[in-house]
Amino acid sequence: MRRLLTRGDVQLLVILVIATVTAFPASDIAAGYNDGTAVISSPSGTTTVDLDEPATYRVEGRSGVVTFEVSDEGLRCVDSDCPDQVCVRMGLVSAGHPVVCAPQGVTAMLSAKGRQDVDAVSR
Amino acid sequence: MQSRADDLPTRVVAMTALYLALASVLGLVEASFLPPLPIPGAKLGLANLAVVLALIQLGPWRALGVTLGRVFVVGLATGMLGGPAFVLSLTGAAVAWFVMWRLTTRGERYSAVGLSLGGAAGHAVAQLVVAVGVIGSAAPLLLMPYSLGMACVTGLAIGLAARLILSRLPQPALSVAR
Numbered sequence: 001m002r003r004l005l006t007r008g009d010v011q012l013l014v015i016l017v018i019a020t021v022t023a024f025p026a027s028d029i030a031a032g033y034n035d036g037t038a039v040i041s042s043p044s045g046t047t048t049v050d051l052d053e054p055a056t057y058r059v060e061g062r063s064g065v066v067t068f069e070v071s072d073e074g075l076r077c078v079d080s081d082c083p084d085q086v087c088v089r090m091g092l093v094s095a096g097h098p099v100v101c102a103p104q105g106v107t108a109m110l111s112a113k114g115r116q117d118v119d120a121v122s123r
Numbered sequence: 124m125q126s127r128a129d130d131l132p133t134r135v136v137a138m139t140a141l142y143l144a145l146a147s148v149l150g151l152v153e154a155s156f157l158p159p160l161p162i163p164g165a166k167l168g169l170a171n172l173a174v175v176l177a178l179i180q181l182g183p184w185r186a187l188g189v190t191l192g193r194v195f196v197v198g199l200a201t202g203m204l205g206g207p208a209f210v211l212s213l214t215g216a217a218v219a220w221f222v223m224w225r226l227t228t229r230g231e232r233y234s235a236v237g238l239s240l241g242g243a244a245g246h247a248v249a250q251l252v253v254a255v256g257v258i259g260s261a262a263p264l265l266l267m268p269y270s271l272g273m274a275c276v277t278g279l280a281i282g283l284a285a286r287l288i289l290s291r292l293p294q295p296a297l298s299v300a301r
Contacts, residue, residue, distance in 0.1 A: 105259065
């Protein structure tokens with residue numbers, strides 16, 4: 001093999017790394033400040049969750065139920081009617097880190113003061 | 124610009140089928156043995172190895188057939204044909220292919236590594252965008268940094284693997300990259 005990476009390869013890698021690195025703070029800024037609540041959205045509606053009150057929330061997804069739990073640590077997904085269980089593995093909902101179940105169409109994210117939705121993520 | 128090892132249609136068809144089978148197997152192995160990461164659609168992208176090889180050796184259109192074909196085969200085998208996961212997979216594959224194709228037509232020379240990085244990034248971004256559509260909130264976009272980070276690593280690894288394979292192939296098959 002000649003050179004391991006061509007000039008073009010290196011350019012692309014650099015661009016991608018820069019995009020990744022800048023996406024982190026941008027994503028957190030976009031998530032906004034939290035006012036102690038989170039929002040769980042699903043095809044069957046939106047639920048506002050109080051993060052100070054331990055409780056279990058069962059949300060109707062596209063084809064099953066996704067279960068969330070509020071505990072001392074916060075809000076996390078504990079079960080979902082889908083084979084991959086990606087949302088359960090995602091852990092706690094935190095700023096810039098929503099928990100998503102794509103097949104069921106359910107997301108849980110922290111509320112931003114004022115705006116409920118992220119309009120754009122700049123990077 | 125492209126020179127193929129052998130323009131005989133039979134050989135090209137056979138190689139396309141080979142890469143389609145390879146891509147399908149890689150996709151299935153990935154789906155069966157590797158646990159999904161906590162990001163919608165994020166994965167190793169092993170199947171892209173076959174797509175990149177097909178792109179380099181057989182050209183963009185055959186590679187398109189390979190990548191779309193493997194989405195269907197893997198979708199059929201994993202039972203997610205037609206569901207939201209299928210749409211994610213299909214769009215990811217299509218956008219990844221498109222990005223890789225555009226990279227081959229640029230003036231700049233990219234090796235399999237560059238193509239793979241482009242494909243991985245395109246796949247990652249496309250899946251998050253589609254997830255926004257499927258879910259109806261902008262939440263998936265917040266996962267962009269993790270997804271792009273994965274794309275850097277997997278794109279690099281798969282690309283290097285592709286280069287290694289290409290360097291071991293007997294025939295002087297190469298077109299845009301080596």
